[in-house]
Each structure stands twice: as structure tokens, then as C-alpha cells.
Amino acid sequence: MFKLYGKFFAIHLRSQMQYKTSFILTVLGQCLTSFGAFLSIYFLFARFHQVEGFVFQEVLLCHAVVLLSFSLAEIVFRGFDTFAGIISRGEFDRFLLEPRSPMFRTLCTRMEFSRLGRLAEAGIVMAYALSTGVVVWNWAKAGVLLLMIVCGTLLFAGLFTVYASFCFFSIQGLEFMNIFTDGGREFGQYPFTVYGRRILRFFTYIIPLACVQYYPLLYLLDRAPSPWYALIPLGALLFLVPSTLFWRLGVRHYKSSGS
Amino acid sequence: MSVQNLPRFRRPYGIFLRIRFLNGLQYRAAALGGLVTQFFWGGLTICLYAAFYRSDAAAFPMTFPQLVNYIWLQQAFLALFFVWQNDNEIFDCISSGQVAYELCRPWDLYGMWFARNAAHRLSSAALRCVPVLLVAALLPAPYGLTAPASWQAFLCGLLSGVLGFLVVVAFVMLLYIATFYTLSPLGLRIAVSALSEFLSGGLIPLPFLPDGVRQVVNLLPFASMQNAPFLIYSGSVTGPAILSTMALQCFWLGILFLVGRLLMRRTLRRVVVQGG
Amino acid sequence: MIQLEHIHKSFRVARRSAGMKAALHSFLHREYTTIHALDDLSFTIGDGEIVGYIGPNGAGKSSTIKVMSGILTPDSGTCRINGRIPWRQRIEHVREIGVVFGQRSQLWWDVPVIDSFSLLQSIYSIPDTLYRQNLEELTQLLHLEELLRTPTRQLSLGQRMRCEIAAALLHSPKILFLDEPTIGLDAVSKLAVRSFIRELNQNKGTTVLLTTHDMQDIEALAQRILLIGRGRLLLDGSLQDLRRRFATGRILTLAYEGGALPQLPGIRVLTQEPGHARLALDTTCTSTADAIKSLSQQLSITDIAVEAPTAEEMVVALYKEYQI
Known part of the structure; x- marks a missing residue:
């Protein structure tokens, strides 16, 4: 399976390198997309200095973690993110004709390397945020940071999967999923506690985005009430259970409606 | 109203609007989905600014209800004022060379594309703005949409909204034209959309920018898009400033329109001569 | 052996109507109609047959192919192909079938055809020796030598179809479903495709089910014809039978x-x-x-x-x- 994935990876890379100039320009364009978000944070903090006890560098770290996770998920799990097109062009029929799991096949079908632009931008912001010394480092904290990014990526993948599963039933009206995907990226730049207790609860128990930013961030900043906060990102992975089940339900529905 | 009853010169434009609108009606789930998204988006944005307001109310460049009005108007008229809300068919038609067919039709291409883009935006806004405005108006203070400061503010806001909308479409026309020349239409579109989103006040309202930056950004054509009407409606731009804001909008509309027409003529000549 | 018995399948579709008033009305209240795509369909195809599956557009041809390839689950009825139920044992089943959709490609647009083939080798886990043997044979029979190194986007329609057919046969399927394989091809390519299918059937005993609107395909290939209309099987016989009755x-x-x-x-x-x-x-x-x-x-x-x-x-x- 890893070998097959590697083969798909190579073929995607070769495909996208066919148009090198266009590729590079698109990467540069992508670089700019999140720059506006960075500028917004910068200018707002120039005016207000802190929000709910978080200062600029701390929010920046949160922004970078979420953006890194989102861009990684966009590169790797692009097939789920663009699933409406895969369904409407009948590509999914093709997947079902092959002796592989449709989920794995969807994973393999798109890899969007031009999103490296966004990833690079997120990486630079993170490097800057860390260089300000806002976090007092030790090995455990480095591990937690990594955990935040990995779990964040998988959580976004889960959200893309939910979106894709809806596509089996209808490809209309799915714009509301943007609340959690694009919205997760936009609003997740600030620790969710900023939006009030109820919203924080929603993003903890329903869509567990706060599990990969707010709680572990408190740990990184030595403000967590308990060291267990370091492991909260793992809780976000629970989201993958219902999203996978929903995907299965979707495939079953698709096979019986064929549309 | 049937097509035949329309005055002759308006026909194609009217048809575009009608087709778009009918098309939009077919997708009621899409309309509902969009509504939910915009409502949620607006709500969270307001929560964010409420947090900043709590942290330092004195640093707020406008009153909180004014900001709330700005956000709800932005969500309600998303389709009208954001550069990325485009009719992608035109981009595809240019990149794929299909534009040759468009050139064979007996109409002025600039006007046609202008109308198409405007129709696309108007029809998707028409379906969505009323419910968003309605629900936003019903929310409790200070989170709900409130009536404008005065009827003058309302009228000027409306007029400025029309101007802002035309500025957006005229700007997108330049983007269409640039597609003829660039090697990466997608990269260009992404970059320009991101840039204009920030500079037009799509991410944070322009009054939140620090001194120095703000004055410069206010003069750019992007500030003549959503920023002007929303600020006028909510009453954070008042008095003679309204007139100068709208004069600037007219100025940019004229410039963008003229430049667009000129470039379009030159581009099409080039396309005809070189065969794409 | 392909056996279909009393297959039923119906879909519910929203009714669409023209005009502003009707559109506004359906925005608030939507009406649905039920379409019987497959209505008590039964037939049997033996190993090594070439069967032409004909019928006007919307008759249920694609639905049948989808049922037989495991993509679509019917409402009722049984379907067994080489002893398996396609939609229940999908993965084992699809290893034994090859499908070519004339209007849809399984080749990668921007990379050489051979790369797409090698990807299919991995997807189907085809052993190296078998893969090389099949590739060599298909290359020879379909004259692919010069095409393999070319990106798909640079191929003509006829060249591409030859590659598509090869792609569907790399894993030596016992059954081949061809959905309009000659659509849009020039005369030379059509002949090449037809003669290849005939040889494949004769030499390997591959069962072929062919849907087409081109009766010359049928004349050249099919010993047997199934006619479907409005989801029902209307006629099952040889071309000669048909001639006798209708010509x-x-x-x-x-x-x-x-x-x-x-x-x-x-x-x-x-x-x-x-x-x-x-x-x-x-x-x-x-x-x-x-x-x-x-x-x-x-x-x-x-x-x-x-x-x-x-x-x-x-x-x-x-x-x-x-x-x-």
C-alpha cells in the first residue's frame, strides 16, 4: 500500500512539473493567500496589544500551527477536499472498478503541491513566532508541538472526509462545510477561547479544533492547569471515527443510487 | 416578462441576469448552505471583535454597533463585493482559447463580460442577502444589524454600494484581460484575490489599520469597493467625508472602466492578429 | 458466466420545469418522479461469448453495466458473475473484469501512457512476469510501440482508445465490458479496435459485452444481440434472427x-x-x-x-x- 502510494506520489509530481512556470507562479500566489491573515493579526495587535490574555507572538504561534495543519491536509488529502468534482465527473465510478478501497483510492487521486506556498508561509511565521522566545523549550514541548500539527492535519483530513461523504448524497448546499474547513483555518488562528465559552465548547466536543490549538497551547506557554493538556490533541483523533463511518455510509448510498 | 418585451439594446444583458437567477433558484440547498455559512461566519467574526473590544474599548476606531453593521452587510452582500466571487466560465473560456467564439458574436465583449459578471454577482446576492439581513436584524443588541444612522446615510450608502459594486466588476475586467497575458491564470487570480481581499477591508475593516498605512490604503481603488458603502451606512463616515468618499469611488470607476476598455480593445486586436 | 435474474432498479429524480414562475414554485416545493431504469431484467451470457447490448439512449444500458461491474446495487433481483455477487464481493470481482468507458479515461492526462500502465500494475497487483507478457502482447496487437512514451494529452482519439483498451486488459480479465468503444473514432481506428476484440475473444476466450450505437460494431463482432428499452429486455437473438424478422x-x-x-x-x-x-x-x-x-x-x-x-x-x- 505504501509502495502504491509512493507511485501515485511520483506520478502526481511528474504531472504537476509538466507546467513548471505555471506551477511556480501558483505557488507564489498561494504564498500570498495567508499573508493577509498574518497582516490582519499584526495590525489588530498593533492596536489592541492583547486579547483574552494572549499576546501577539502567542496568537501567531496558534495561527502557524493551524495554518501548517491545514496546508498539509490540503496537500495530502486534496482528493477529499475536491470530492464534488470527482463525483460529478464520474471519476468515483472508476475507483470502484479497481480492486482497492475507495478511501485509499481517493487519497491517492489528488495531491496538490502548489499548496506548498501556503505551507512555506506558515513555516516562516512559525519560525518567527518561536524565535521570539515566547515558549520556554524542552523536549516534551517540542513533542507536543509536533503532536498538535500532526493531529491538526488529521483533524482537517477528517473534516474533508465529512465534506466528501456529503457529496455522495448531494453535491449542492455543501457550502456550509466551509464553516469547519475554511472557517476552521480562519477562526482557528486565534485560540477558540477568544470567541466565548459556548463557541469553545462547540470546537472542543463537536468539531475538536480547539484540542489541537487552545489546550496544548496553554501547555506550551506553561499556563495549563494540568500536564495532561499536553495529550489533548490525541482526543481530536476521535473525530476520525464518525467521519470514517459517515464515509462508509456515503459509499453505500452512492452504490445504491448511482448518481 | 418575456424576452421580446425588453428594449432591443438590453436584451442580451437581461437574458444573462434571468438565466443566472433561474439557475440559482434550482439550487435551493446551495442557497440554504450559503446562508448558514454566512451567518456562522459573521457571528464568529463579531465574537472575535467583541474580545478585542473587551481588551481595549478605547482603541476601537468605531462604535461596536457600527462594526456589527459592517460585518453583517459584508456577509449579506458577499457575492457583490468580493473579487474572488467570479464567473469562472469566463476565465476558462480565455485560457482554453474558446474566446474565439465569443469574438464571433455580434456584441461588444467588454460590455458582455461586464454584464455577465454583474449578473452572476447580483443573482447570487439576490437569493442570499434578504435572509441574512433579516436574521441579523432580529439578533439582540449589540450583535444585531441596526437601522442606519439617518435616511441620508441610508440613501448615500445605497448609492455608494452601487458604485462600489461597479468598481469591483470593472476591476475584475482587468483580471480577465490579464488572463490573456499570464502564464499562470490561477496563480494570478489567487494572488490578486488575496491582495484585494485585504486591501478592500474584506479581512479587517480598513479603519482598524494603523495610521499612515490607513491613509494610503484609503486612496487605493480597493477602498472604493465594500469599505465605502458599509462605512457610510453604519455612520462611521459622515458629513462632507461622504461626498469625498463617493467622489473617489466615481474617480476609480471611471479610471478602471476606461483602462479596461482600452486594454480590452488592444488585447482583442492582438488576439485576432496572432490567432490567440 | 454472467447471470442476471429479475433485476430491478429505480431512481427518484427532481422534476425541473422552465419559466420563472415554475422555478420559483419548485424552489419552495419540489416534485419528484420515479424512473424505472431496470425493470425485471434477466439474461445469461456464457463464457467466451461476444454480446452486443443495444438500445436507445436512456434505455438502461449503463445501469446494467454498472450493476454487473459492482458499482450499482440493484433494488431487487440477483446477479452472479463467475459465481460472485458483484456489489457484495466487489474487490474480488473487479479483478476479473475489465471496463472501458468510451467517454471516460483511465489514463493520466499529463504523463506518458506507460506510466499510467505501470500504476495500474500496482493497483491490480499484477505480478511482474504477467505484466510484461501482457504489455508486450497488447503493444503488438494494438500497435502501441510509439504511443507508450507519449503523454495521453498528445494522443489522437483513436490512439487513446487503443491505449484505454490495453489498460483495461493488463490484468488479464476474463470479462470485458466495452461502453461505446468506437465512439468518435475514424474508420481505420474503428477497424483496428474491432479486429483486436475479435482476436482477443478467439485467442483468450474473453467474454465481451459491448454497448454501442454503431451497428457496424455489432455486425462485425456480435454473434448475439440483447435489445433493451425502458429498462426491459425486449429481444435476445442473433443478428440473422433479427434480419429474418426485421429486414x-x-x-x-x-x-x-x-x-x-x-x-x-x-x-x-x-x-x-x-x-x-x-x-x-x-x-x-x-x-x-x-x-x-x-x-x-x-x-x-x-x-x-x-x-x-x-x-x-x-x-x-x-x-x-x-x-x-
């Missing part, structure tokens, strides 16, 4: 000297000029041989041509008879 007319074109045209049962005069006539003959009343005999007794014929209806015209007559 009963002949057109006779005569050049003659002197004499008057005789009145014969089953003959209708289409055009007549001095020394020249076109006659329509119904062979159920008078056989072609008898007609020529009696004509030549009464006229001195200098030239005669007999035309049978083409397969195309026959199918038109067929659709007309079944009102589909």
Missing part, C-alpha cells in the same frame, strides 16, 4: 427494355421512368428470387441491383416496433 424489405433497381411492369404481390413501385424503375419488395409475400424470375419473364432486363436494408435501418424499424 424483410428489399429495394430492386431495374433497367429494362420494353414491356410493362407486372403487378406482383408484395411489390410496390417507388419510381418509374421509361426503361428505369425502383421497386420495394416485401420478402414475406414474394421471395427475392421469385420476384426476379417473374420480372425477367415479362421484361427484358439489362441491369438489376438488389439492396437489403442496412443494420442501421433495421434498428430503426426495431425501435419503432417496440416504441422505444
